[in-house]
Amino acid sequence: xxxxKFIRCLTAxxxxxxxxxxxSLSASAERxxxxxxxxxxxxxxPISEAVAEEFLTVQPRVRVTVGxxxxxxxxxxxLAGETxxxxxxxxxxxxxxxxxxxxxxxxxxxxxxxxxxxxVVNRKNDWVDHLTVEELNKIWQPGSLVKRWSDVREGWPAKxxxxxxxxxxxxxFDYFTETVNGKAGASRPDYTAxxxxxxxxxxxxxxxxxxxxxxxxxxxxxxxxxxxxxVDGGKGPVVPxxxxxxxxxxxxxSRPVFIYVRPDALDRKxxxxxxxxxxxxxxxLATEVGYIPLPDSVYKRAMLRVETREMGTAYxxxxxxxxxxxxxxxxxxxx
Amino acid sequence: MKSSLARANDNIQKRHxxxxxxxxxxxxxxxxxxxxxxxxxxxxxxxGIKWLxxxxxxxxxxxxxxxxxxxxxxxxxxxxxxxxxxxxIPIGVATxxxxxxxxxxxxxxxxxxxxxxxxxxVPSIVYGIIGLAIFVRGLGFERSLLSGALTMSLxxxxxxxxxxxEAIKTVPMSIRHAAYALGATKLQTAWxxxxxxxxxxxxxxxxxxxxxxxxETAPLIMIGALTYVAFLPEGPMDAFTALPxxxxxxxxxxxxxxxxxxxxxxxxxxxxxxxxxATAIFIRQKTEKKLQ
Amino acid sequence: xxxxxxxxPLDVNQDRSGDITRTRARWGEFLxxxxxxxxxxxxxxxxxxxxxxxxxxxxxxxATVSPIEFFFxxxxxxxxxxxxxxxxxxxxxxxLITFGAALFAVPTGLASAIYMSEYASPQMxxxxxxxxxxxxxxxxxxxxxxxxxxxxxxxxMLMPDLQVFNALSGAIVVGVMILPTIATLSDNALRAVPDSLRQGAYALGATSYEVTTRVVLPAGLSGVMAxxxxxxxxxxxETMAVTLAxxxxxxxxFTFLESIQTMTAYIVQVSMGDTPAGGIAYQTxxxxxxxxxxxxxxxxxxxxxxxxxxxxxxx
Numbered sequence: 001x002x003x004x005k006f007i008r009c010l011t012a013x014x015x016x017x018x019x020x021x022x023x024s025l026s027a028s029a030e031r032x033x034x035x036x037x038x039x040x041x042x043x044x045x046p047i048s049e050a051v052a053e054e055f056l057t058v059q060p061r062v063r064v065t066v067g068x069x070x071x072x073x074x075x076x077x078x079l080a081g082e083t084x085x086x087x088x089x090x091x092x093x094x095x096x097x098x099x100x101x102x103x104x105x106x107x108x109x110x111x112x113x114x115x116x117x118x119x120v121v122n123r124k125n126d127w128v129d130h131l132t133v134e135e136l137n138k139i140w141q142p143g144s145l146v147k148r149w150s151d152v153r154e155g156w157p158a159k160x161x162x163x164x165x166x167x168x169x170x171x172x173f174d175y176f177t178e179t180v181n182g183k184a185g186a187s188r189p190d191y192t193a194x195x196x197x198x199x200x201x202x203x204x205x206x207x208x209x210x211x212x213x214x215x216x217x218x219x220x221x222x223x224x225x226x227x228x229x230x231v232d233g234g235k236g237p238v239v240p241x242x243x244x245x246x247x248x249x250x251x252x253x254s255r256p257v258f259i260y261v262r263p264d265a266l267d268r269k270x271x272x273x274x275x276x277x278x279x280x281x282x283x284x285l286a287t288e289v290g291y292i293p294l295p296d297s298v299y300k301r302a303m304l305r306v307e308t309r310e311m312g313t314a315y316x317x318x319x320x321x322x323x324x325x326x327x328x329x330x331x332x333x334x335x
Numbered sequence: 336m337k338s339s340l341a342r343a344n345d346n347i348q349k350r351h352x353x354x355x356x357x358x359x360x361x362x363x364x365x366x367x368x369x370x371x372x373x374x375x376x377x378x379x380x381x382x383g384i385k386w387l388x389x390x391x392x393x394x395x396x397x398x399x400x401x402x403x404x405x406x407x408x409x410x411x412x413x414x415x416x417x418x419x420x421x422x423x424i425p426i427g428v429a430t431x432x433x434x435x436x437x438x439x440x441x442x443x444x445x446x447x448x449x450x451x452x453x454x455x456x457v458p459s460i461v462y463g464i465i466g467l468a469i470f471v472r473g474l475g476f477e478r479s480l481l482s483g484a485l486t487m488s489l490x491x492x493x494x495x496x497x498x499x500x501e502a503i504k505t506v507p508m509s510i511r512h513a514a515y516a517l518g519a520t521k522l523q524t525a526w527x528x529x530x531x532x533x534x535x536x537x538x539x540x541x542x543x544x545x546x547x548x549x550x551e552t553a554p555l556i557m558i559g560a561l562t563y564v565a566f567l568p569e570g571p572m573d574a575f576t577a578l579p580x581x582x583x584x585x586x587x588x589x590x591x592x593x594x595x596x597x598x599x600x601x602x603x604x605x606x607x608x609x610x611x612x613a614t615a616i617f618i619r620q621k622t623e624k625k626l627q
Numbered sequence: 628x629x630x631x632x633x634x635x636p637l638d639v640n641q642d643r644s645g646d647i648t649r650t651r652a653r654w655g656e657f658l659x660x661x662x663x664x665x666x667x668x669x670x671x672x673x674x675x676x677x678x679x680x681x682x683x684x685x686x687x688x689x690a691t692v693s694p695i696e697f698f699f700x701x702x703x704x705x706x707x708x709x710x711x712x713x714x715x716x717x718x719x720x721x722x723l724i725t726f727g728a729a730l731f732a733v734p735t736g737l738a739s740a741i742y743m744s745e746y747a748s749p750q751m752x753x754x755x756x757x758x759x760x761x762x763x764x765x766x767x768x769x770x771x772x773x774x775x776x777x778x779x780x781x782x783x784m785l786m787p788d789l790q791v792f793n794a795l796s797g798a799i800v801v802g803v804m805i806l807p808t809i810a811t812l813s814d815n816a817l818r819a820v821p822d823s824l825r826q827g828a829y830a831l832g833a834t835s836y837e838v839t840t841r842v843v844l845p846a847g848l849s850g851v852m853a854x855x856x857x858x859x860x861x862x863x864x865e866t867m868a869v870t871l872a873x874x875x876x877x878x879x880x881f882t883f884l885e886s887i888q889t890m891t892a893y894i895v896q897v898s899m900g901d902t903p904a905g906g907i908a909y910q911t912x913x914x915x916x917x918x919x920x921x922x923x924x925x926x927x928x929x930x931x932x933x934x935x936x937x938x939x940x941x942x
Contacts, residue, residue, distance in 0.1 A: 049398055049563050052563060052565060053398060063564075064563075064565065065562045067559070067561070067562040082477075142708075162790070167706065187707065192792070192886060193706075198587050198589050199875070202589045202792075203792055203874075205791070206779075206791030207790050208788075350837065351834050353836050354836035357835070357836040358746050358835060358836075361738045361739070361742035362742050362746065364735050364738035365739040365743070365755060367735070368735060368739055368759075368762070368806060371803060372761065375765075375773050375803075378776070378777055379772070425666075426666045426669055429662070430669065430670065432663060433663040433666060437663060437664070447670060449931070450670055450674050452931060454670060454674060456861075456924070456926075457677070457864075457924070458864025458865075458919060458920075459864065459866065460891050460894055460895065460919070461920050464894065465676065465677055468680050468684075468913075469676065489673055492670065492673070518639065522656045546764060547764070550766025550767070550768070550769075551766070551767075552766070553767075553866040553867060556895055579766055579768045579867075583867065583871070586768070587871070597772055601769050604769075605769075612764065
C-alpha cells in the first residue's frame, strides 16, 4: 500500500473515531435500548402512562410497559422481581417489607405527587353538601347497615345508596379504609368493586344515588359527569382543589403517591434514564394529569436517593401518611 | 246456517289468512335481525369514522385522544395471526389428514372425534386460564407474543380440525381409489392426492378460524396483555397489545372521545376480518369451479 | 396357454418387505405417519391438560373452602375480610344473562330459520345467509361496545332508573350474538327434512303454517334443540360483552335492572392485570372456571347426544 493511500485510510479511521467519540459524549443523543416494566396502582397509572409516552419522544428505542394490577397486586410482582417499577398509591406495608427481605429484592421509595382522594356523587345528587369522616365511616365500615341516604343523615332523601370503589388490590382501597375505618382492608363488601377507576366513573355518572371514591385525577378528567363532595375532617368541610391539597387543608384524605424502584434494575441504563426522567417531569405531568406536585426539595431528595440507591421506607411504623407529612423532613432508615 | 261447503270454505280462508300472517311474522323478524346488524355497523361507523385517518393507523396509544392510534395494536394483531397460523395450521391439518385417511376409524377415532367436538365448545376464557397456567407461568413465557399465540392456537385448533375434515370428506373416493389402484400407499395417496384436492376447502376453513382468533379478547386479557404498550414487538418473546385489547381499553374509559376512538379501532378490526372472509369466499368460489 | 405369462393381480396390501427399494420408503412413511398420529393426540393431550389443571387448582381451593359453602352459599365475597365463597350469585348472574338472551334469540332465530328454509326465495336466502354469517363473525368486544354506547343509553331513555351497569343490556346483546347460531343451525336442520314430507302435507290441503308447525318442525326438532343448546352454551361462556355492560356486583337479585356479575366477568375482573400465582384469589379463578367448563361441557355433550339419538333418518 503506498503512502498516500495509507494516510487517507488513517484519516478516515481517525475521523470515524472522532465522530463516534463526540456523539457518545452528548448523553441525550445516546440511543438507549431495553425494556422498563411498570405495574401497580391505577391511581398513579395516569402519571406513569404520561411519563412513558413523553419518554418515547426522548428515547424511542426503549420499550416501556405500564400495567394496572393495583398497588397490592403490583407489589407481589415487584417483589418477585418481575417488574422494575411499582406504582403505589400507598406506602409499602410491613408484610411486603418482610417479603422483600425474604426474597432479597430491595426497593427505593420515591414520592411523586400529592393526591386528594376524592369522594364523588352523581351530578343529579343535590342533597349532599358535605360528608364528615364519621359519616363516611358509618357508610363504609364492615357490617354497615346503611342502605339509604336517609340512614346517613337526618333529612336526606330515602333514596337507595349505591356504592362504588376500588377493589382489595388497590392502594387507594387500603388508604381509604385505614383513614376512614381505622384499619386497612376493613370495609363493607357489598359495593361495586373494580380496580379500573374508569369503570367506577362510568357507573357513578349514570346512577343517581351513587357514592364512590378514587384518586383526584379521575374526578378532574370527568368533572362534567361527577360532583365532588367536600369532606369535613374536624375543621369544617373542605373541597379538594390544588390549593387545599397542597396546603394540607383537605384532610385527612390527602396523601402522597409513590413509585418504588428496584436497585438492581437501576443497573440498567434505560431504567436509570427513565427514573431520572420520571422525577424530572413529575411536577409538570402530575399537574397535567390532575395531581399536585410536591415541593422541589422533595424531588431533589428523590433524585439523590436514586443516585445513592438509598433503600427503605419512611413509613416503617405502618401508619398511613396524612397530608401534613412533609416527606423531605422524614428520616429514611438505611437498610 | 251456512252450508257445510260454505263453512269449509270459511275455514280454509281462515287457515290461509293465518298462514299469511305467520309468513309475515317470520319475514319481519328476519329482516329485523338484518336491520339490527345494519344499525350496529352504521352506529360504529358514524362514531369512529372521524378519527379514522393515516395518523390513527400510524400512532401509538396516547393519553390524548387526538394523538392516539392503533399502530402497536395493529402490528401486534398481525404478529399474532402469523404466529398462530404457523403453529395451528400444520398441527390441525395433520390431525385432520390422519383422522380421515390414515386411522382405522375404530373406537379410538371416535373418541378423538367426540373430544375435538367438545374442545370446540369450551369457552375462550377457559383457554385463557389454561394459557396463563401453562405458558405464562408454567413455561415462563410471561406476557409475550408466544404465550398469546400458543393460547389462541389451542383455542382454534379444534375449529381447524373440524373444518379440514369436512373439506377432506368432500374429496370424491374415486381419486383415492385411482391412486390405490396404481399402487400408492395410504400416506402417498393422502399427501399427494387428497390434500391438494381438499386444499381450497381447508384454506377457507383455516382463514375463518384465524379470523375468529383475531377477534378474541378474553384469553389475551387472562395472559396479561392488558397493559399500556407503545412500541412495536420485535420478536416472539416481546410484550404486545392487540386490536381487541386496545378497543376494550378505550371502551372502558368514560370519556366520549375514547369511545369514538374505540369505534375507530372496531372499524379497523372489522376491515381486517372482512378482508380475510372475502379472501376465503373468493378462494372457495374460484376452486369450486375447478373441481367441477 | 402359458400359465406363467398371466400377470398376477395387483394387491395394495401385499407384503413387499422383501423389496429393497420399498424398505427405505417404508421407514420414512412410518415416521411421517407416526408424527401425524402424534398431532392427532395433541387434542387428547389438550383436554387432559385442561382437566388436570382445573382439577388441581380446584382441589387446592376446596381444601380451604368447603364444597357445600361453594355450591350453596349465597354470598360471593372472596377478596374481603370476612370472606364468603358461595358461587350462587355468580351462577345466578350467568343464568340471568343466558335466560334473557335465549328469550330474545330463540323465537327470533327460529323465525328466521323458518323464513329461510320455508318461505324465502333463493335470492332472499342468498342475501340473508351472508348477513347472518357476518353477524356470527363479529368479535364479542364489539357487542360490549354496542351495549355501552347504544343499548344502555336507549334503555335509560325508556327507564330512567336503570343503572349504567345492568343485566338487561348484557342479555340483549348476548341475545343478538347467539341469534345467528340458532338461525343457521336450525335452518340446516329444517332443510334436512325431505321435501316429500312437505309435499305430502300440501297435497292433503294443509296451509304453509300447518305444514311448518305440524310436519317440518317436529321432524327437524332434534336439530333445532341441539342448536338452541349450543347457543346457550355459547351465551354462558360469553365474556367481553357482559364484562363491559353487566357490571361487577355479585348479586342474587331477581330483577334485570341491576348490576350483576357473571362467572366469566368475575374471572376477567380478578385478573385484569394478571393475578399473581398462589393464594386464595388465584384459586377462586380456577374453581369458577372449572364450574364453567363442566356446565358448558355437559350442554355440549347433551346437544350432541340429542343429535345422534333423535335424528330421524330418511332414506
